[in-house]
Amino acid sequence: xxxxxxxxxxxxxxxxxxxxxxxxxxxxxxxALSADWVIARASVNxxxxxxxxxxxLVGNPLSDFVDPDLLHDLRNRVAYLVGxxxxxxxxxxxxxxxxxxxxxxxxxxxxxxxxxxxxDSGKHSDATSTVRWMMTRLDNQPNLxxxxxxxxxxxxxxLGYDRVMVYKFAPDGHGEVVAEACKxxxxxxxxxxxxxxxxxxxxxxxxxxxLIRIIHDVDAEPVAIxxxxxxxxxxxxxxxxxxxxxxxxxxxxxxxxxxxASLSISIIxxxxxxxxxxxxxxxxxxxxxxxxxxxxxxxxxxSMRLESRERRELVEYERRARDISDQLLGAVxxxxxxxxxxxxxxDILTRTIPADGVGVWINGAYAxxxxxxxxxxxxxxxxxxxxxxxxxxxxxxxxxxxxxxxxAFAGEAAGLLAxxxxxxxxxxxxxxxxxxxxxxxxxxxxxxxxxxxxxxPRLTPRESFAEWKEQVEGKSAPFTPSQLxxxxxxxxxxxxxxxxxxDEAAAERHQANARQELLxxxxxxxxxxxxxxxxxxxxxxxxxxxxxxxxxxVVDGRIHALAxxxxxxxxxxxxxxxxxxxxxxxxxAFAAQKQNAIVSQGPRVLLNPQAYSTMALVIHELVxxxxxxGSLSGDGEISLTWKLDGDKxxxxxWLETGGPRVEKPTRKGFGTTIIExxxxxxxxxxxxxxxRPSGVHARFCIPRRHVTLPAAGRAARNRLAPHQHAQDxxxxxxxxxxxSVMLVEDSLIIALDAxxxxxxxxxxxxxxxxxxxxHDLLDQITPDFAILDINLGDQTxxxxxxxxxxxxxxxxxxxGYGEQAKLPMExxxxxxxxxxxxxxxxxxxAEDLLGxxxxxx
Numbered sequence: 001x002x003x004x005x006x007x008x009x010x011x012x013x014x015x016x017x018x019x020x021x022x023x024x025x026x027x028x029x030x031x032a033l034s035a036d037w038v039i040a041r042a043s044v045n046x047x048x049x050x051x052x053x054x055x056x057l058v059g060n061p062l063s064d065f066v067d068p069d070l071l072h073d074l075r076n077r078v079a080y081l082v083g084x085x086x087x088x089x090x091x092x093x094x095x096x097x098x099x100x101x102x103x104x105x106x107x108x109x110x111x112x113x114x115x116x117x118x119x120d121s122g123k124h125s126d127a128t129s130t131v132r133w134m135m136t137r138l139d140n141q142p143n144l145x146x147x148x149x150x151x152x153x154x155x156x157x158x159l160g161y162d163r164v165m166v167y168k169f170a171p172d173g174h175g176e177v178v179a180e181a182c183k184x185x186x187x188x189x190x191x192x193x194x195x196x197x198x199x200x201x202x203x204x205x206x207x208x209x210x211l212i213r214i215i216h217d218v219d220a221e222p223v224a225i226x227x228x229x230x231x232x233x234x235x236x237x238x239x240x241x242x243x244x245x246x247x248x249x250x251x252x253x254x255x256x257x258x259x260x261a262s263l264s265i266s267i268i269x270x271x272x273x274x275x276x277x278x279x280x281x282x283x284x285x286x287x288x289x290x291x292x293x294x295x296x297x298x299x300x301x302x303s304m305r306l307e308s309r310e311r312r313e314l315v316e317y318e319r320r321a322r323d324i325s326d327q328l329l330g331a332v333x334x335x336x337x338x339x340x341x342x343x344x345x346x347d348i349l350t351r352t353i354p355a356d357g358v359g360v361w362i363n364g365a366y367a368x369x370x371x372x373x374x375x376x377x378x379x380x381x382x383x384x385x386x387x388x389x390x391x392x393x394x395x396x397x398x399x400x401x402x403x404x405x406x407x408a409f410a411g412e413a414a415g416l417l418a419x420x421x422x423x424x425x426x427x428x429x430x431x432x433x434x435x436x437x438x439x440x441x442x443x444x445x446x447x448x449x450x451x452x453x454x455x456x457p458r459l460t461p462r463e464s465f466a467e468w469k470e471q472v473e474g475k476s477a478p479f480t481p482s483q484l485x486x487x488x489x490x491x492x493x494x495x496x497x498x499x500x501x502x503d504e505a506a507a508e509r510h511q512a513n514a515r516q517e518l519l520x521x522x523x524x525x526x527x528x529x530x531x532x533x534x535x536x537x538x539x540x541x542x543x544x545x546x547x548x549x550x551x552x553x554v555v556d557g558r559i560h561a562l563a564x565x566x567x568x569x570x571x572x573x574x575x576x577x578x579x580x581x582x583x584x585x586x587x588x589a590f591a592a593q594k595q596n597a598i599v600s601q602g603p604r605v606l607l608n609p610q611a612y613s614t615m616a617l618v619i620h621e622l623v624x625x626x627x628x629x630g631s632l633s634g635d636g637e638i639s640l641t642w643k644l645d646g647d648k649x650x651x652x653x654w655l656e657t658g659g660p661r662v663e664k665p666t667r668k669g670f671g672t673t674i675i676e677x678x679x680x681x682x683x684x685x686x687x688x689x690x691x692r693p694s695g696v697h698a699r700f701c702i703p704r705r706h707v708t709l710p711a712a713g714r715a716a717r718n719r720l721a722p723h724q725h726a727q728d729x730x731x732x733x734x735x736x737x738x739x740s741v742m743l744v745e746d747s748l749i750i751a752l753d754a755x756x757x758x759x760x761x762x763x764x765x766x767x768x769x770x771x772x773x774x775h776d777l778l779d780q781i782t783p784d785f786a787i788l789d790i791n792l793g794d795q796t797x798x799x800x801x802x803x804x805x806x807x808x809x810x811x812x813x814x815x816g817y818g819e820q821a822k823l824p825m826e827x828x829x830x831x832x833x834x835x836x837x838x839x840x841x842x843x844x845x846a847e848d849l850l851g852x853x854x855x856x857x
Contacts (some may be wrong), residue, residue: 021223023245025215027286028102028118030225030243032236034229035111037062037071041236045223049117050099054226062115066095077106078113080350085209087240089293092120103289109237116243121288126764130294130748134158135301135751144309148179152277153300156181157748157767158295159263159287160280165189166267168275172196175275184740184781186282198253204273210240211266211297214298217284218254218261220248242289261285263292265299269307312481321352321486325493345429349490353417353483355431362427373413377403384419385428393487394418397433397478407474409498410435415476419487421494429494433476576606576708579615579652583640586619597632598623602642604710605650611706614682615652621652622698623670630696631659648704651687657693664691735843735852737762742783744774744800745814746792754787754837761843774800778807785849787842790823790832801827810849 003803024030029049038061042054052065063071070093077088084186086588087107092103101120106113134154141147148166153246156164163182167175173196177189179820205215224243225236238244254262262278277299328348331338338344346358361382372378378395384402388394397415400406406414414430421427479487580600607615626632636658645651647661656662665672672689679687679700686701737795741763745751748769755765766781771792778800786804788797790813799811804811805826813823823830833841846852 002036012831022228022238023224024116024238024241025245026219026220026223027216028116028243029223030117030241031057031062031115032225033062033115034608035113037113038064039073040230041111041227042223043159043223043225049102050095058226058709065766067097074104074115081106081108084108085240087242089289090492090706091124091290092122093117105242105289107240107703109240112236114236114238115372116241118243118289121290123288123496124290127290127294127297130158131297131301133748134298135305138302138305145179147306147309147556149181152179152181153752154298154748155265155279155295157752158298159279159291160773161261161263161281161287162186163189163280165278165280166275167194169273175199178275184764205645206239207264207266207273207276208268211243211268211299212240212242212263212292213265214263214287214292215246215254216261216286218246218251219284224413239786239796242292258282263287263295264297267303267306268301269310271305297570306408316350316491317482318486321489324348324352325489328490328493329497340365342367349429349431352486353431353479354423354433354477355417356434356752357413357432359430359432360428361430362421364426371412371509373399373409373436377406378430381416381430382428385430386426391420393420393484393491395479395484395487397476398474400474410474413476413477414474417479417483417487419491419494421491435478436477438476500700563753564790576608576712577612579605579607579642582612582616582619583609585672586616586623597636598638598640599799600640602738603644605644606708606710607650608706608708608836611702614678615700615702617674618678618687618700621674622696625671626656626659626696631656632661634659644704647766648707650702650704650707652697652700652702654696654700656697659695661693662691662695663693679840697708719809732843734823736846737759739784739850740764740766740781742774742781742786742809744792744797745769745789747789750789750835750837754842757837757839758844760839761846771795771799775803778803780806783809785835785846786811788813790815798824798827801830812845812849 023526024043026045029046030041030043031039031046034040036057039057040059044054044056046057047053050065050392057065073090073093080086080088083573085107087105090104090106091100093104101122102117103120105116108114137154138147138150141150150397152164152166155161163176163180163186166179168178169175174193175196177192177194180188180190182188189208229235247724259280260283261281262276263277265277265279266273267275267277277295300361331348340360342358342363343358349355349358355370357368357372359369359378361378362368366375366378370377373381378480380403381399385394395415395417396402398406399414399416400410402416412434414435415433417431417433419429421429472708560726579602583598583600622824623632628637629637630636636656639655639657640653642652675689675698676687679685679702683702683706685703685706686699686700690697703851736758739762741758743751743758743765745754745767748767751767751769758765766777766783768777769792786800786809788800788804788811790796790798801811801813812831812833813827814835814837831845832847
C-alpha cells in the first residue's frame, strides 16, 4: 500500500537525505533550470511533446524555446515559492505556439528550478465551489466513522479510482483501513491492518513534504533525466516531483496486490502524518492534473476538519475530566475516608478512564473494587511500581512486562494504569483492565521474515495479501494519550487533596452531609410516590378472571404510557412537554397500522408534568379501547382536536366515527375510571364521555394553570395527518432492498444526494458521470433499474436509454428542466423526475416503474 518511490537498502535504512530515482513516469516531461533560467537537465521524452531533443535544450536559456508571455507567468509563479516544499501550478499553458496546451507544476530542488508538464485535460471546474460543497457534506457527518467514509466517497467521486481507502496510522506505525469507497464486486479491505514495514520511515517523511503521489501505470517504463548527474556529481532531487518514477520494490508490491494504478494523498493532523487516502485502480488510470490538485486541496481541508473534530472531542473529554477532578477535590476534602473507598473511586475514575477494576494501596493497606488480580499479585505489582519513575503516572497494556507470571491472572487483569497519590512512591490508585482476547485482521502475515529479493539486497515486497488473523492474548486495550493526560490531572488533584486536608474539612463535610440528606429525602419522597402509582395501577387492573397474559398486557401498556410521558417531561429537566408529542407517541405505540386514522389538530400547547402524566394515561386508554372496540378496530377515523377557551383553559375533544356500533359498557373497568375521573381528581378539571351509537365522544377541560403556550406558538396540523408533501415522505428502508440501481448523473453533489436517498431505501448503487462511464458500467453489470440524468455536459443519456431498453432494464429520466425536457420519440412516454432528487419523487417513480405497492399504512 505504501507509495515509497525510492529504494529500501537494508544496510542503511535510515540514511538521510533520501536519494530518489533519477527518472520520471512517461505521462509528461521535466526540465531542470539553473538560477539564471538556463536548462540544466531534461527528460529524454521531451521530444515527444516539444519536438526537441534534450541535446537541443540542455545548456540553452528557456526563453529560446517557450512563449515570452508564459515565461513571464512562470517567473511570477516562482516568486510565490516562499516555502521550502512549495509547489505552484499553472493550467492550460502553451509552451510554444505550435505545441499543445500543458498543465505545469514548478518548484525548487536545491538551487535548481524544476518545471514539470503534463498534457492539459481541458477540464477545469470551479475549484472553490467544488471543494466548498465537498466540505459541506463532510461537515454534516454526525461522527468520525461517517466522516472517514464520506471523505473516501468524495475522493473516489472526484478521481474515479476503483477503490479509495482512508488509511490510519497507529502509534506503533502499523496502519488500518478505517473506511473505504469502492466499486461493487471487488471485495472490502475495511478493517484490515497493514504492518508498519509496508510504509518505511523514509516514505512517511516524504509524505509530510509532498502531499500527493501518483502512479499512472505500474507497467510503464520510466523515462530517464539527462544528464543523470550535475557538475557536482549529484543526482537530481525529485522529492517534490509530481512525475517522479517509482522504485521497482514498490511496483512489485503493487503488482502482487493486482493494482494497475495508485494514488495517495497525505492526511496531516497537528503536523503529524495521521494517515492517507490510498487509491487503487485495477487498470492504468491518469486523473487530470486539475482533479489531482482539487483532491490535494480537499485533503488539506479534510485534515483541518479532522484536527478540529479530534480537538473538540479532546477538549470535551478533558472538560469532563476536570469536572471529575473538581468532584474529587470537593468530596475528598470533606471526607478523607473516601480516598480509601475503592468502590467510590472506581465509580468516579472510570467515568473518564474506562477500567474493569480498581485497587487502592495506602500505607500498606489495600482494598479492591471490580475485577482485580489476586492479593499477593497486587503486592508484587505495587513493589514493581515502586521501582518505576516515582511521582508519575504509569500505564501498560501488558502487566507481564512488569511482573513475572502475569499470564496466570491475565483474564482478570492484563493491563493497568497506576496513579501515585503521595509524594513517596508507596501509595497508589491502580486501574485494571481485563484481557482483550480477540483477533486482529491483517492483510497477510505481518511477521514474515525479511528476504533477499530479485532487486538485490533489499526488502522483498509481500506476495500474499490474503487475510491473516493474529490472536491477541495477555494484553488489554491500551490506555490512550488523552487518558494518560487525564490521569495526570487526577493525580495532581489527589495529591492536592492529601496535602490540603485541614480544619475546614470538618465543616465542609457537615455541609455535604446536610445536602446529601436533603437529596436523599427528596429522592425517597419521589420514589415512594412512583411506587404508590405503580402499586395502584396493578391493584386496580386486577381482572375478574385469572387471565394472566391479558393482565400483564394491560399493566404493561399503562406503565409504558407513564414511561413515555416521563421521557417527554424529563427531556427538559421535568418541564412542560408538547401535547402533540404525547398523541404521536400513543398512536405510534398502540395503533401503528392506524396512525393515519387519527387526525389531530390544534394550537401548539405544553402541559406541565402532572397534567402530562395524567393525559398520557387518558389518551392511552382511549386509543387502546378504540383499537379493541371502536373506530380503530375497523375502518373508522378519530378526530382529536384541542383549543383554548375564553378562560384559557384547554378543551380537548375526542370523536370516533365510522366504526362498529357503540353501546355503553355494562361494567366500569379501571380504564373507564381513568378516563372519567383522572382529569377531575388529579387536575381539578372536567371530563365527560358519551357512548353514542355512531362512536365515542369525550370532552376534557384542563385548567389553565396546567397549560403553557410555547414562545412561537402557532396552529399547525399534526404530523400524523394523512397527506404529506412528497419531499417529506417517510423512508421505507425495505422498499428497494436487494435491488441494484445504476445512477447516471454528471454533478458530483447531486449524485451524492441521490446515492444517500437510494441507500436509505436499501438499494446498492453504481454511479457514472459520463456516457462512456455508463457504457463501461453496463459492460460489467446489469442493474435492476436505472436513473438517467438527461443532460450530461455536452451530451445526453439517450444512447444509454436505448441500450437499457435493449437489455430490458427499466429506467426513468431526471432533469433540471422538468416538464420542458425534450425526449426522442422512442422515449416520449418515459417518466421524467424533476430535480432536485427527493425521497418522495424517487419513491413514487420507483413504485410506478417496478410495480411496488405504495405504503398506505
